[in-house]
Amino acid sequence: GIQVEQSPPDLILQEGANSTLRCNFSDSVNNLQWFHQNPWGQLINLFYIPSGTKQNGRLSATTVATERYSLLYISSSQTTDSGVYFCAVYNTDKLIFGTGTRLQVFP
Amino acid sequence: DTGVSQNPRHKITKRGQNVTFRCDPISEHNRLYWYRQTLGQGPEFLTYFQNEAQLEKSRLLSDRFSAERPKGSFSTLEIQRTEQGDSAMYLCASSLLVAEAFFGQGTRLTVV
Numbered sequence: 001g002i003q004v005e006q007s008p009p010d011l012i013l014q015e016g017a018n019s020t021l022r023c024n025f026s027d028s029v030n031n032l033q034w035f036h037q038n039p040w041g042q043l044i045n046l047f048y049i050p051s052g053t054k055q056n057g058r059l060s061a062t063t064v065a066t067e068r069y070s071l072l073y074i075s076s077s078q079t080t081d082s083g084v085y086f087c088a089v090y091n092t093d094k095l096i097f098g099t100g101t102r103l104q105v106f107p
Numbered sequence: 108d109t110g111v112s113q114n115p116r117h118k119i120t121k122r123g124q125n126v127t128f129r130c131d132p133i134s135e136h137n138r139l140y141w142y143r144q145t146l147g148q149g150p151e152f153l154t155y156f157q158n159e160a161q162l163e164k165s166r167l168l169s170d171r172f173s174a175e176r177p178k179g180s181f182s183t184l185e186i187q188r189t190e191q192g193d194s195a196m197y198l199c200a201s202s203l204l205v206a207e208a209f210f211g212q213g214t215r216l217t218v219v
């Protein structure tokens with residue numbers, strides 16, 4: 001089956017720093033989503049981005065489907081950005097999740 | 108619409124007991140998915156429905172697990188004869204076909 005790998009696995013930042021999270025996938029996909037998992041376990045939708053670039057406030061994402069990767073940019077990070085970030089790709093009819101990036105932002 | 112709703116939020120059960128979880132999807136969504144997440148891992152696909160039809164089940168879904176979506180609206184996931192290895196977060200999601208999926212808050216199961 002399709003493999004979805006995220007890097008880095010862990011990231012520690014000071015408040016105000018910028019970061020880039022990467023998602024690589026091993027096969028062609030129909031769509032891709034980025035999620036932020038909060039401390040209570042809920043997956044919060046960040047981007048639904050099969051291709052191209054989208055921006056939402058301090059966050060933006062770019063997917064290059066032909067090269068099988070997606071990037072999530074976080075600018076001017078805040079402590080509330082802490083948590084685990086997952087990318088997930090649609091393969092056939094279901095979302096397959098990556099391994100996640102655990103982000104810790106310190107004041 | 109209030110989004111995807113799951114109940115209960117937490118469940119503690121003794122090994123060998125049966126448990127049932129409920130998921131209410133976003134009302135116009137025809138697809139409903141169940142995932143399981145253990146500590147430090149990403150969510151793993153269990154099964155999904157399109158309307159009332161269960162279209163795919165993962166090999167992770169042993170014979171002790173059963174899911175239903177009787178009228179194409181809410182869904183239930185039952186685990187029979189629970190084992191300690193069943194302890195996990197169970198997540199439900201809904202979508203319109205393969206469009207953007209939205210997740211509920213999850214049900215955290217602890218088997219003691």
